[in-house]
Amino acid sequence: MRLRALLETDALGLRLLGGEEELDRTVRGVMTTDLRDPSRYLSGGELVLTGLAWRRDAEDSEPFVRILASAGVVGLAAGEAELGAIPGDLVEACVRHRLPLFAVSEAVAFATITEHVVRQVSGERAGDLAAVVDRHRRLMTSGPTGGGPEVVLDLLTSDLDLRAWVLSPTGRQIAGAGDPLPPAVGPVLAGEHLAASRTGRRAPHRAAVHGTTYSLFPIRSGGRAAVAASRDVRESVLSDWLLAVEADAGDWPAARLDLLQGVTQLIAVERDRRDAARTVRRRLAQEVLELVQTGAAPAEIAARLRVAAPVLLPGLGSAPHWQVVVARVDWLEGGPGGAGGPVGSAAAIQAGPVAQTLLEEILVDPAVAGSDSSDRIAVAHAGDEAIALVPLPAVAPDGDGAGESDEAGEGAAPPAARAGLHADVLLEAVREPLSGGLADDGRLTLGVSAAVHSAEGLRGALEEARHARRVAAARPGRVCAAGHHELASHVLLLPFVPDDVRRAFTARLLDPLRDYDRRHRAELIPTLEAFLDCDGSWTRCAARLHLHVNTLRYRVGRIEQLTGRDLSRLEDKLDFFLALRMS
Incomplete structure (x- = not known):
């Protein structure tokens, strides 16, 4: 708004004392002060209201007005309540510095002027911004995002x-x-x-x-x-x-x-x-999912993965590892609809697309701000399930060693750990906010597979993720998740567990040992079998293998290091026993 508009507003009762030629200045704000030097609180464009409490004699007017003019103030309004008529020295100082001066009647409160200016300035800014928003919308719908x-x-x-x-x-x-x-x-x-x-x-x-x-x-x-x-x-x-x-x-x-x-x-x-x-990524995930579910040949699945990898991991030099995440949103029958909407039926809700969109968001790293950090996530849906195919860059293992001589303590380190998704991390990131949307009639359950490095492992990973989700669904709570590490050995004995899940568990436990044996001829698998057959007796096992007890202890230590297990624990011994019997 302009100063002239204030003068023309009868309700404000302002009288112009000087600066008529400057009335077209634009007012961007208002400030009330009786400080002798208010410059630190001024940013330019303000109308300053003052009760003149700062003025002790005529010499005070010149520095006060000079400070206001230097700060870019567009006008000064002085109240008559303190001194009655506005002092001539203040009028003269304003004329010298070309600062418009208004007299404010004793009957008009500064708050009235402030409220009027703020309302007018805010309204005009909002109007200008609304026009900008409208122009921006037209740009975004007709061409580049702007x-x-x-x-x-x-x-x-x-x-x-x-x-x-x-x-x-x-x-x-x-x-x-x-x-x-x-x-x-x-x-x-x-x-x-x-x-x-x-x-x-x-x-x-x-x-x-x-x-x-x-x-x-x-x-x-x-x-x-x-x-x-x-x-x-x-x-x-x-x-x-x-x-x-x-x-x-x-x-x-x-x-x-x-x-x-x-x-x-x-x-x-x-x-x-x-x-x-996201259409391309979704289509790639849907095609791979259909091949996996229909039992297509691994070579055909691998070919499809080679097509998907450059889209999901551009510039990747080697084939990635993959993880599978399964999500499902379930609603109780007859849950509340919404304001003005019908009372919903869970059967009528398209749960698959809802879970698909939600899973795409869940899998974005919460620490990464930005508009599209989900460009490496491909999510399909099958029925009420959403299924994500998540690529992980492959990490090359350490170089080969020198075989059995590694037992002296100089062997190659275990393969480098590969970064991957963890069910508990996903759960921690989304449980609190999503519980509000699920309310009392909805549930979200998530299952996360282990990483697999080939097309042959994808079917097992899918079944593993689905089974982990069923484990999560058996728990209380609105948002639950389970990972492959929670598929314990006693669960694998249950008859409803798919064979692919059993095989995936066995491979995850024993493959690090097989890989190490292949590279170093260390015979860790035979050592593990003998150690379990001897009920963990160091003396009997060393005698059976014709090894010194210290060499046996080294091998068992390497087994524990490679697998993250502890062979002094009954649970871990049982896992190894079952894995060896199913392999």
């Missing part, structure tokens, strides 16, 4: 002093302006948003975390938003993004709420664009 959601979030900060972040359902930051949210805040806000969405309360939702208030706005993709009113809320609640604004929107005018709604629609356009980019 910079993505970060651009409009920057505008919210610079024009409306609103800090805002785009968050995923798990609380991961997707976009933001300025400093990121503290790590623990995002999941809390996501959980609050999901819980409020399940109740059908009208957005924006309000949440307070560590003494700071946030307003939460849902971001629904175009396809889901078009049918949100007629579908069960559970079809979208676990996959919607949200816009978290550091402010309380409870008393916002309708124009500002409409502006934020426009921002969410703009970000939804960008999300739809990114969802479309």
Whole structure:
């Protein structure tokens, strides 16, 4: 707004004392002060209101006005309550520094002027920003992204002093302006948003975390938003993004709420664009999954994996290892629908696509901020299950050693550990926020396989992940996960455990020993069999193998080192015994 508009507002009762030629200056804010030097609190563009308490004599006016002019203040309004008429020395100083001066009637409170200026400036900024948002939306729908959601979030900060972040359902930051949210805040806000969405309360939702208030706005993709009113809320609640604004929107005018709604629609356009980019990865995962489930030849599966690897791991020089993650979302029959929506039937909800979208988000590293850090995740769905094929870069093992002479203590180190997904880590990252969206009638269960290095192992990995998910489903809680390491040996004795799972367990336990024997001729497998046959007796086992007891102890130590097991424990002895019998 301009100074002239203030003078023309009768309710403010301002009288111009000087500076008529400067009335077209733009007012960007207002500040009330009686400090002799308020420069540290000025940033330029303010209308300064003062009660003149700083003025003790005529000599004080010149330095005060000079400070204001140097700081870029656009006008000065002096109250008449303290001294009555405005002193002539102040009028003269303002004329010299070309600073417009207004007299404020004793009957008008400074708060009235402040409220008027703030309301007008905020409204005009919001109008300008709304036009920018509309232009940005047109750019994003008709051509390049124009910079993505970060651009409009920057505008919210610079024009409306609103800090805002785009968050995923798990609380991961997707976009933001300025400093990121503290790590623990995002999941809390996501959980609050999901819980409020399940109740059908009208957005924006309000949440307070560590003494700071946030307003939460849902971001629904175009396809889901078009049918949100007629579908069960559970079809979208676990996959919607949200816009978290550091402010309380409870008393916002309708124009500002409409502006934020426009921002969410703009970000939804960008999300739809990114969802479309996942099509290739999803199709690759679906093709591999169908080959694995139909029992295709390993050579055919391997060929398909060679096609998938460059897409998921561009620039990779060698074939990766793979892990399989299975997720399922289950709802109770007759659960609540949503505000204005029908009471849902679990059978009517398309659980597979919901789990697919959710699993794609779960598998993104929560420590990685950004819009599309899921470009190495391929998720398909079969029925109500979502199945992820996750590539892991292969780590070359250490060089070969010199055979049995390694037993003297100079043998090659075990193969380097390969980074992979762990069920407990995934669970810790998503349990708190997603529990709010699942409420009292939903469950999410996850199963994670061990890493496999070839097409032959994929079927076993799939069955292993599925069986781990069934183990997780047997536990209490809204969000549960289990990994391959939890498929203990006594579980493998149960008749319903698939043969592929048994074989995968055996390979995972014994393959490190077989690989070591092949490279070093160390005979660890025969040593293990003899040690178990002798009930762990060092003397009898050493005599059977014609070895010194110290050599036997070295071999057993290497077995424990390679497998991470302890042969003094009954449980680990049992695992090795069963693995050897099934191999």
